Amino acid sequence: MAIDNGQLMRLFALTDSEARVAADIALGLDPQVIARRDGRSAxxxxxxxxxxxxxxxxxxxxxxxxxxxxxxxxxxLDS
Structure with a gap:
């Protein structure tokens, strides 16, 4: 499975960062994990x-x- 962040941005009027967070949450990542991985604050x-x-x-x-x-x-994606 792949998530097109650009399409998320267009569909829901999200910024690039918001689309990345939305996609990561959909993939099951925790906000704390996202913050650590991206070097951002929680x-x-x-x-x-x-x-x-x-x-x-x-x-x-x-x-x-x-x-x-x-x-x-x-x-x-087909496996």
């Missing part, structure tokens, strides 16, 4: 996640993941 990632929730009109990570995974931004 506060920054949480703020971006909050903005994503507002723009995508959801309030839970599992709702966000479902919306991303059901969107046209996801390309399912």
């Amino acid at each position: 506060h920054t990632v949480r703020a971006q996640l909050k903005a994503v929730f507002t723009k995508m009109r959801c309030n839970r990570q599992n709702q966000l993941a479902a919306m991303v995974l059901q969107s046209p931004a996801v390309k399912w």
Whole structure:
């Protein structure tokens, strides 16, 4: 599976950073893990996640993941 961040940006009016956070959450990553991996503060990632929730009109990570995974931004690869 691959997630097209550019398409997430267009579909949900997200910034590049917000799209990356949304895709990472959909892939099952924890915000703390995202922050450590990207060298950002956990506060920054949480703020971006909050903005994503507002723009995508959801309030839970599992709702966000479902919306991303059901969107046209996801390309399912044959194995």
